Amino acid sequence: MNKQNTKESGCISITAPSNIAIVKYWGKKEIQLPVNPSISFTLKNALTKTQVFYKHNTSQNKVSFQFLFNETPNKVFEKKLITFFDRIEHMVPWIKHYHFDIHSTNTFPHSSGIASSASSYAALALFIKELHKIVTGTIMYDKDCSNIARIGSGSASRSIYGGWNTWGKSESYPESNDNYAININNTIHPNFNNIIDSILIVSNTSKKVSSTVGHQLMENHPYKEGRIHQANENTAKLAETLSQGDWNTFIEICELEALSLHGLMMSSTPSYTLLEPNSLAIIQKIREFREETGLQLGFTIDAGPNIHVLYPSLNKIEIQEFINSQLKPLCHKQTVIHDEIGEGPQIM
């Protein structure tokens, strides 16, 4: 943080990472509360960098701001931010007397299958936490910061911490809560501390159906109750697996969750598919390679066609050789983004 920052004006820069869920949040209730618990790990290289110039203005009674993405106004996100600031005002009432000039960039390409809303809202929530300290002289709890991020985008609640995180009430984690995410690094076996995520870009076109619509379609989904039950069971199983260090069960849960998410999309009304023929070809090849070699690698998929290949860094050489020779040719412009578990956001 800049030494010259005062209550009156200043500039705060935050770098916040995206995350990838293993147990997926799919379906919401009320304002952005999850219908089921989720578990994710935070990425290292997929980051949103947000710089905010702030200015105090006593004559103003509503937060005002300008938002630039890559130095260009983004009307769609600006509209979402108006709602976001409205919804969090009661938590940080001082905010209404401020003007923000927000400059944001991502280190990863648009529509790459990496959730930019997670890193963007995590960065904004952390900025608010920093300014809260300057304005009120008190330190905001992490859970309140995660709650603010959650109000922007559910998955963002998990991006304010590094490593492994869970959001949504579950029996496996007594401290867990629907309003905010908690860090679970102290429950994780070292086998899951060095996990690599190689993201295979099957297509870089924008999603035909947004996650917002996907969540809505869960409201009257015929498998809604079954899904909630399944997600709770998978959370319990994953919690145990992560603490015991068992990669084989981890892969089973990962793939089941990924394909269940896409199965729910295919069985929504209206139904839709986000997977591409090459997504399925890649899945097939991963499973064959695992069968042949006995190596520990599996996949997960977010709400899009791109495949995240997950494996321990121990097997990096063999698995990246396989990715380069067998999977890369099935990717859009042979694009693969190598990422890994990361340590979380940074405040400059």
Ligand code: PMV
């Ligand atoms: O946070 P949202 O509203 O973008 O939804 C994210 C949903 C998934 O990425 C599919 C799963 C998850 O838990 O991150």
